[in-house]
Amino acid sequence: MALIVHKYGGTSVGSTERIKNVARRVAKWHAAGHKMVVVPSAMSGETNRLLGLAKELSARPDPRELDVIAATGEQVTIGLLAIALMELGLKARSYTGAQVKVLTDSAYTKARIMDIDDRSIRADLDRGMVVVVAGFQGMDEAGNITTLGRGGSDTSAVALAAALKADECLIYTDVDGVYTTDPRIVEDARRLRTVTFEEMLEMASLGSKVLQIRSVEFAGKYKVPLRVLSSLTDPMMPIAEEAASGTLITFEEDQKMEQAVISGIAFNRDEAKITVMGVPDRPGIAYQILGPIGDANIDVDMIIQNASVGGLTDFSFTVNRAEYPKALEVLNSKVKGAINAAEIRGDDKVCKVSMVGVGMRTHAGIASQMFRTLSEEGINIQMISTSEIKISVVIDDKYMELAVRALHNAFGLDQAS
Numbered sequence: 001m002a003l004i005v006h007k008y009g010g011t012s013v014g015s016t017e018r019i020k021n022v023a024r025r026v027a028k029w030h031a032a033g034h035k036m037v038v039v040p041s042a043m044s045g046e047t048n049r050l051l052g053l054a055k056e057l058s059a060r061p062d063p064r065e066l067d068v069i070a071a072t073g074e075q076v077t078i079g080l081l082a083i084a085l086m087e088l089g090l091k092a093r094s095y096t097g098a099q100v101k102v103l104t105d106s107a108y109t110k111a112r113i114m115d116i117d118d119r120s121i122r123a124d125l126d127r128g129m130v131v132v133v134a135g136f137q138g139m140d141e142a143g144n145i146t147t148l149g150r151g152g153s154d155t156s157a158v159a160l161a162a163a164l165k166a167d168e169c170l171i172y173t174d175v176d177g178v179y180t181t182d183p184r185i186v187e188d189a190r191r192l193r194t195v196t197f198e199e200m201l202e203m204a205s206l207g208s209k210v211l212q213i214r215s216v217e218f219a220g221k222y223k224v225p226l227r228v229l230s231s232l233t234d235p236m237m238p239i240a241e242e243a244a245s246g247t248l249i250t251f252e253e254d255q256k257m258e259q260a261v262i263s264g265i266a267f268n269r270d271e272a273k274i275t276v277m278g279v280p281d282r283p284g285i286a287y288q289i290l291g292p293i294g295d296a297n298i299d300v301d302m303i304i305q306n307a308s309v310g311g312l313t314d315f316s317f318t319v320n321r322a323e324y325p326k327a328l329e330v331l332n333s334k335v336k337g338a339i340n341a342a343e344i345r346g347d348d349k350v351c352k353v354s355m356v357g358v359g360m361r362t363h364a365g366i367a368s369q370m371f372r373t374l375s376e377e378g379i380n381i382q383m384i385s386t387s388e389i390k391i392s393v394v395i396d397d398k399y400m401e402l403a404v405r406a407l408h409n410a411f412g413l414d415q416a417s
């Protein structure tokens with residue numbers, strides 16, 4: 001008998017028919033003798049709808065109230081799923097994040113989980129119940145409802161699996177695993193049977209939204225066995241077959257020895273580039289530019305400083321597109337005059353395309369092949385950043401899909417390895 005956590009995304013619980021299927025699948029696992037905890041997201045489109053209602057009332061809705069509103073999406077699906085399970089003759093009980101106590105900090109709309117009180121869940125499991133816990137939400141010390149950021153149900157599920165020391169956390173979604181790139185962009189994208197935890201972390205942080213990055217961080221920190229698989233298969237398929245399907249996130253690099261150098265291509269449209277032109281090239285200049293940006297709570301991603309000409313240089317960096325107007329405002333009001341910069345330029349029509357693979361550690365020439373492929377397509381590279389297992393470039397966002405397809409093809413990612 002194992003303790004298993006299932007997580008079902010929005011599409012997987014997108015209608016009462018789909019919720020019935022989830023209940024049948026969970027009942028099958030329960031009948032096989034497993035203790036089951038199930039974490040659903042809100043029905044697909046529901047979180048957007050709820051947040052949209054708030055935006056109809058205010059251009060900048062209060063974040064605490066946004067969380068109060070957004071958390072209701074998952075409150076509906078936990079109740080529906082518990083009822084569907086009971087209809088199948090199972091004992092089931094739903095919990096909101098606050099009822100469990102999923103304790104978070106108070107950073108509304110992007111709260112972090114600090115602790116999970118697993119006592120009620122364990123007691124219910126011991127009584128043979130299926131426990132259904134709302135994803136995406138928690139409660140801070142003061143009892144305020146919080147949410148964990150978009151896609152946060154993945155993190156709820158993995159954090160619960162870690163707290164309960166579950167044998168496995170299965171993330172059921174609308175694709176049958178992690179692909180070499182988003183299958184919605186590249187038709188020939190291929191499912192990976194395994195991907196290392198490190199690669200998954202890079203892919204998630206570089207824009208692959210199949211898993212929220214914090215869920216991967218949790219899985220790594222607490223060594224939670226994690227698998228991504230489809231919820232759209234026959235719910236009554238044999239468990240052994242289902243348990244081996246999808247993509248396993250592995251901690252063992254050697255398990256993938258025979259696989260390709262590049263595992264996947266990630267992309268992110270939420271990027272904006274800012275250049276501070278004609279700044280004096282002297283010690284402390286990076287701090288004078290980026291200090292006020294950090295103080296305004298704006299995360300900076302890539303940074304480039306050009307060689308100086310006549311004592312002046314240009315300094316470029318990227319920020320999340322949503323924070324672009326705020327970053328420009330900070331630079332114009334607090335930085336430009338203070339450092340005597342000639343001009344602040346910005347471009348919010350850029351994107352980042354990244355290639356990820358642990359095989360890069362032992363293979364040279366990946367970067368040059370990437371740059372050649374992009375140049376053959378006439379795509380200009382604006383910024384580059386590398387680490388041991390990834391290369392990212394910033395390009396004009398109108399070329400994003402072309403770049404991803406060309407790289408996928410050039411590196412033979414559609415070919416089975």
Ligand code: ADP
Nearest residue numbers: 009010011173174178179181182184208209210
């Ligand atoms: P859920 O609602 O189940 O959490 P998401 O929409 O958050 O589902 O994540 C699944 C989606 O992630 C897929 O439909 C797919 O379009 C997208 N995706 C992006 N990159 C990848 C990738 N490398 N592999 C698989 N899916 C990906």
Ligand code: ASP
Nearest residue numbers: 041047136150151152153
């Ligand atoms: N319902 C939330 C969202 O849409 C959480 C999730 O789906 O994981 O972002």
Ligand code: MG
Nearest residue numbers: 009151209210
């Ligand atoms: Mg998701």
